[in-house]
Amino acid sequence: xxxxxxxxxxxxxxxxxxxxxxxxxxxxxxxxxxxxxxxxxxxxxxxxxxxxxxxxxxxxxxxxxxxxxxxxxxxxxxxxxxxxxxxxxxxxxxxxxxxxxxxxxxxxxxxxxxxxxxxxxxxxxxxxxxxxxxxxxxxxxxxxxxxxxxxxxxxxxxxxxxxxxxxxxxxxxxxxxxxxxxxxxxxxxxxxxxxxxxxxxxxxxxxxxxxxxxxxxxxxxxxxxxxxxxxxxxxxxxxxxxxxxxxxxxxxxxxxxxxxxxxxxx
Numbered sequence: 001x002x003x004x005x006x007x008x009x010x011x012x013x014x015x016x017x018x019x020x021x022x023x024x025x026x027x028x029x030x031x032x033x034x035x036x037x038x039x040x041x042x043x044x045x046x047x048x049x050x051x052x053x054x055x056x057x058x059x060x061x062x063x064x065x066x067x068x069x070x071x072x073x074x075x076x077x078x079x080x081x082x083x084x085x086x087x088x089x090x091x092x093x094x095x096x097x098x099x100x101x102x103x104x105x106x107x108x109x110x111x112x113x114x115x116x117x118x119x120x121x122x123x124x125x126x127x128x129x130x131x132x133x134x135x136x137x138x139x140x141x142x143x144x145x146x147x148x149x150x151x152x153x154x155x156x157x158x159x160x161x162x163x164x165x166x167x168x169x170x171x172x173x174x175x176x177x178x179x180x181x182x183x184x185x186x187x188x189x190x191x192x193x194x195x196x197x198x199x200x201x202x203x204x205x206x207x208x209x210x211x212x213x214x215x216x217x218x219x220x221x222x223x224x225x226x227x228x229x230x231x232x233x234x235x236x237x238x239x240x241x242x243x244x245x246x247x248x249x250x251x252x253x254x255x256x257x258x259x260x261x262x263x264x265x266x
Contacts, residue, residue, distance in 0.1 A: 064192030190218035
């Protein structure tokens, strides 16, 4: 099993999968390996990438909260986050930081999984985002996760404060620059990977995993061999078995080509 994160890992900076990476994964497939996407994105927001690379079968989405059948375009598993708990974690994080309000976003519950943000969450509004003036409206519908960012406080400090605020009640992870995520308790990429393993019949010993951010620490920890991208967060690099070239240098392909060179040359 070749388990890969999407953003910063399989995807290049322009959000495409290079021809070289597609060819490398194709060689792995001909050798009998499977490719499993394990991403923080909700299923609805990674569907276009999966279609573009002809992806089939299961994908782990939502930081492990969702198990998605890409072939049938059907969500098999989805975990929700209690809204009162989420609001409490936000309030306790802000109190601990003492540096003013956080900018927030939520992913609404499946199947819509809309991305709803406060007005200052990002410099520019991305396609598909719903921006709100009143952040109380974030809690108007069931949600799957909350995303936090602060303009003047380092991500690692926000993540630490949120983890302490949610201890025993919610999971917290650092998924990309400027994004700290609050998830249902116990949710990690390793949990989602374990669900996929049960259905697909593979084990950690069968698995090589690729990632770039602290939210990929459970992913690499579950697999018998973990690869951090050259652009990865230092915390992930510190525990990886190997550091590949950067995502824009086709790092996944470089490693997969080496592992399955006998197929490519056949």
